[in-house]
Amino acid sequence: MDGNGRWAAARGLPRVEGHRRGVEALRRTVRAAGDLGIGFLTIFSFSSENWSRPPGEIRDLMGLLRRFIRNDLADLHKSNVRVRVIGERDNLARDIALLLQEAEELTRDNDGLTLVVAFNYGSRQEIAQAARRLAIEVAEGRLSADEITPDLLAGRLHAPDIPDPDVIIRTSGEQRLSNFLLWQAAYSELVFVPINWPDFDRAMLEGAIAEYHRRERRFGGLAAQTGS
Ligand code: FPP
Numbered sequence: 001m002d003g004n005g006r007w008a009a010a011r012g013l014p015r016v017e018g019h020r021r022g023v024e025a026l027r028r029t030v031r032a033a034g035d036l037g038i039g040f041l042t043i044f045s046f047s048s049e050n051w052s053r054p055p056g057e058i059r060d061l062m063g064l065l066r067r068f069i070r071n072d073l074a075d076l077h078k079s080n081v082r083v084r085v086i087g088e089r090d091n092l093a094r095d096i097a098l099l100l101q102e103a104e105e106l107t108r109d110n111d112g113l114t115l116v117v118a119f120n121y122g123s124r125q126e127i128a129q130a131a132r133r134l135a136i137e138v139a140e141g142r143l144s145a146d147e148i149t150p151d152l153l154a155g156r157l158h159a160p161d162i163p164d165p166d167v168i169i170r171t172s173g174e175q176r177l178s179n180f181l182l183w184q185a186a187y188s189e190l191v192f193v194p195i196n197w198p199d200f201d202r203a204m205l206e207g208a209i210a211e212y213h214r215r216e217r218r219f220g221g222l223a224a225q226t227g228s
Contacts, residue, residue, distance in 0.1 A: 003172030003196030016060040021198035032202035034113040044180050048122030069099040080112030086158040087121030123182040130156035167212040171197045189215045
């Protein structure tokens with residue numbers, strides 16, 4: 001969800017206004033994803049590196065997350081959305097950790113769109129944590145080092161049951177992953193959209209999905225043969 005700050009700056013508005021409009025774009029996108037029958041939508045809403053922002057902006061972002069869960073959780077639940085959260089919970093304010101837990105527990109049995117909120121998330125941290133877990137299992141003699149496979153490590157990531165993303169969309173024109181789902185993105189199609197997140201809408205989501213369908217995914221194999 002990149003470009004909130006630039007959206008605001010271009011209009012002479014404070015950055016927080018860009019983030020507020022970013023939450024509106026998020027609501028639109030969740031609705032559109034549900035309507036389109038998308039199974040999983042992961043949003044990068046606060047990265048491990050975002051703590052380096054000025055304290056006032058961090059407060060604004062935490063406030064927007066609180067308000068989003070308080071205002072929108074009932075609607076998400078009614079729309080059969082299941083909320084999952086990935087990222088570190090340990091250094092979050094207690095009320096935020098509890099809100100995230102409440103969102104997950106309330107929507108646990110929903111079987112529509114799964115909305116994965118990446119909050120206080122960093123992919124390298126997630127991979128390092130999985131490696132630490134494997135190391136502990138080896139040290140305790142529950143696993144031998146030569147049994148470690150990619151699948152075994154993937155099973156120790158934050159949400160191992162959630163499939164790898166087919167497509168990753170980044171707005172604002174930046175063309176990088178910035179510590180987002182690095183392991184899971186091994187074969188994802190990357191779509192870079194040159195508009196700021198607050199302007200993202202259903203048509204742009206559909207456009208990104210159409211672009212995804214035009215790509216040929218080979219997963220390291222050969223192009224599919226046509227005819228015999
Ligand atoms: C990127 O724009 C956006 C963010 C770092 C924060 C996104 C978070 C929210 C919209 C609110 C909180 C979360 C939820 C789930 C409601 P940027 O600030 O990096 O923009 P810039 O690159 O143009 O400065």
